[in-house]
Amino acid sequence: MTVSLGPGAPVLAFDVGGTDLKSGLVTADGDIVGVQRTPTPVQPEHTEKAVLETITRLGAELRQQHPEIDPQAVGLIAPGVVDDDNGIGLFAENLNWQDVPFRDLTEKAFGLPASFTHDVRAAGEAEYRLGPASQYRNALVVTIGTGIAGAIFIDGKPYAGEGYAGELGHSVIAPGGEPCACGGRGCLEAIASAAAITRRYNRITSVPVPGAREVLERARSGDTDAEAVWITALDALGLGLSHATALLAPQVIVLGGGLAQAGDALFTPVRERLYSHLTFHRRPELMQASIGQDAGLVGAAMRARAILETP
Ligand SMILES: [Zn+2]
Structure with a gap:
């Protein structure tokens, strides 16, 4: 837009x-x-x-x-x-x-x-101030592309933690799991970023695919390896966002970056997984980034x- x-x-x-x-x-x-x-x-x-x-x-x-x-x-x-x-x-x-x-x-x-x-904080601020999330005081804008990172807004103001906040992609979802670019293992980013989805599918099948979109297309047409990779990513995103929700209680979580272009194929199952982990917590709205x-x-x-x- x-x-x-x-x-x-x-x-x-x-x-x-x-x-x-x-x-x-x-x-x-x-x-x-x-x-x-x-x-x-x-x-x-x-x-x-x-x-x-x-x-x-x-x-x-x-x-x-x-x-x-x-x-x-x-x-x-x-x-x-x-x-x-x-x-x-x-x-x-x-x-x-x-x-x-x-x-x-x-x-x-x-x-x-x-x-x-x-x-990510600058792009998140653009999304937060100019997109539909601007009606909320507490928001999290998560970019899912090559990596995963978030921009946090508390009481309408960005929170940066001297530059160290928002590293949702490097919170461990599967201890001892996939190696991550940060040197850790089992980080959310190593499982659920667009790059990780592509990489994991390539490794399992030895079939090179250009990107996560192709993995999703294959999952839709019954490729069980693609489906397994995609579902693991959705599970990890749902879990990661539930931790962020428990900690920050955002009124809205905006998802942007390349993977968010998958639209409903991403948002519906991630919302379902996120909400399934929440009990008394406030349920954040899940929105697609609008600026691009x-x-x-x-x-x-x-x-x-x-x-x-x-x-
Ligand atoms: Zn990491």
Whole structure:
């Protein structure tokens, strides 16, 4: 869906992913223009230098293409462990950086105020503020793609735990089970992420499939291996979300990311499993994310505007 942030300051927004880097310019009306994907310049070490060079170049190009828009701030988001308050990239496994003061470096590169935020928290904030979940004060937005992570909103405010909160994907669902990218075993992400579903099916059957969608299609057409992999993922998601529900009592859980595009095939069985684990707990509504793949850019822009509004 095409989303508008509403009126506010024009800002530049950058979403650094593990493979792609997305860039765009948000107008005073709140529309995103010039959205572009470039490969993330991943380096064996200090990827931050190449990332900063790339966003500086892309920013200059955007300003040249849209001279009528005068951006007042820059919003940058990235994966890994991010200290939003201090604008520091503490750690990003796939991007090879550690303790990088991204906010300060971005401000220096652009000569504009900047924000630096975690990608899932920024995308989650976009979903929470602009999607149907905005009517609730307590919400959890979970992104299920290559990994699984959540953005937590308590009393209408994001909760980040100094960068360490929301790592639902690395809570153990099956002790001693599947090895996980984090070094642990049996994490939710190692069983139920789109990447894990694909990987587990490939391993069991030696049949390479391009993605989780294909595994779901095969499960539907009676492939029992695909069905087993899919059901294990649904069970794990139901259990993982029940733990989050017991702890946070969210009024709504929004599921986004690639896997959420499965729609009812995901939501109906996960809701059923989640509710089956709850007794006296408040039952959260389960909703599908509405903003889609630009949620990160939108969230980055929202954070950039927020720093201009904070005295
Ligand atoms: Zn893990």
